[in-house]
Amino acid sequence: MVEHDIGTIALGALAAIFAGISKGGFGSGAAFASVSMLALVLPPGQALGIMLPLLMLIDAVTLRPYWRRWSWPDTRTLLLSGILGTALGAALYTVADADLFRLLIGGISLGFVGWQFGTRAGLIRAADRPLPDWAGVLAGIAAGFTSFFSHAGGPVAAVFLLSQRLDKTTFQATTVLLFAALNVVKVVPYAYLDIFTAHTLMFDLFLAPFAILGAWLGVKAHWLVCERMFFAITYVALSLTGVKLIWDALS
Numbered sequence: 001m002v003e004h005d006i007g008t009i010a011l012g013a014l015a016a017i018f019a020g021i022s023k024g025g026f027g028s029g030a031a032f033a034s035v036s037m038l039a040l041v042l043p044p045g046q047a048l049g050i051m052l053p054l055l056m057l058i059d060a061v062t063l064r065p066y067w068r069r070w071s072w073p074d075t076r077t078l079l080l081s082g083i084l085g086t087a088l089g090a091a092l093y094t095v096a097d098a099d100l101f102r103l104l105i106g107g108i109s110l111g112f113v114g115w116q117f118g119t120r121a122g123l124i125r126a127a128d129r130p131l132p133d134w135a136g137v138l139a140g141i142a143a144g145f146t147s148f149f150s151h152a153g154g155p156v157a158a159v160f161l162l163s164q165r166l167d168k169t170t171f172q173a174t175t176v177l178l179f180a181a182l183n184v185v186k187v188v189p190y191a192y193l194d195i196f197t198a199h200t201l202m203f204d205l206f207l208a209p210f211a212i213l214g215a216w217l218g219v220k221a222h223w224l225v226c227e228r229m230f231f232a233i234t235y236v237a238l239s240l241t242g243v244k245l246i247w248d249a250l251s
Contacts, residue, residue: 020214032152044101066173078140085144090189106245
């Protein structure tokens with residue numbers, strides 16, 4: 001803790017609260033914005049290492065309401081291929097530098113915003129018929145890969161799951177289970193690659209109450225805050241942080 005200045009500590013607390021609110025009240029799709037926020041002031045690897053235990057904590061809090069309400073065949077397809085995507089991400093991590101990670105996180109942030117606007121504008125639509133299993137394998141690989149670098153595999157997994165015409169609860173439960181499991185899978189390569197350190201874990205102990213507070217606020221905000229307003233703020237924040245990270249990486 002003493003190694004961080006007050007600004008980094010405050011941003012870490014804000015990032016933990018935001019991740020909790022997103023996962024607890026708005027479907028968790030934008031929770032990865034917390035990584036983008038932290039990557040503005042910390043090395044990207046350190047930001048990833050700090051956020052993973054917090055996201056796992058929030059997973060534990062939010063998984064229970066959806067227990068056994070998921071689509072297991074779809075979860076299995078995405079999870080098994082997601083493990084391969086995670087391994088590919090770990091392999092790239094061993095040879096890439098911090099600027100490439102900033103570029104990836106920034107690009108994924110802007111891509112997420114573009115995907116959301118494209119979906120809402122009708123430019124991106126769910127497939128007319130269920131996508132085949134091989135498409136689920138490709139989606140899982142891409143989800144695992146992007147999740148390794150930014151905890152942001154949700155959109156690519158959603159493309160496959162939306163084509164399966166799942167009901168709202170089954171879709172949400174499948175998404176929650178998939179990324180809760182992938183987060184557990186990432187623990188091994190994160191530990192092996194020293195993305196986790198004693199220092200990041202100590203910081204997590206400090207931030208854990210903020211993550212739980214965020215999850216509680218998310219449940220309350222679900223009923224009190226307009227979803228459109230929440231995501232509008234999120235998209236602006238992601239756009240700004242994405243541009244800043246790409247600028248830092250290229251300059």
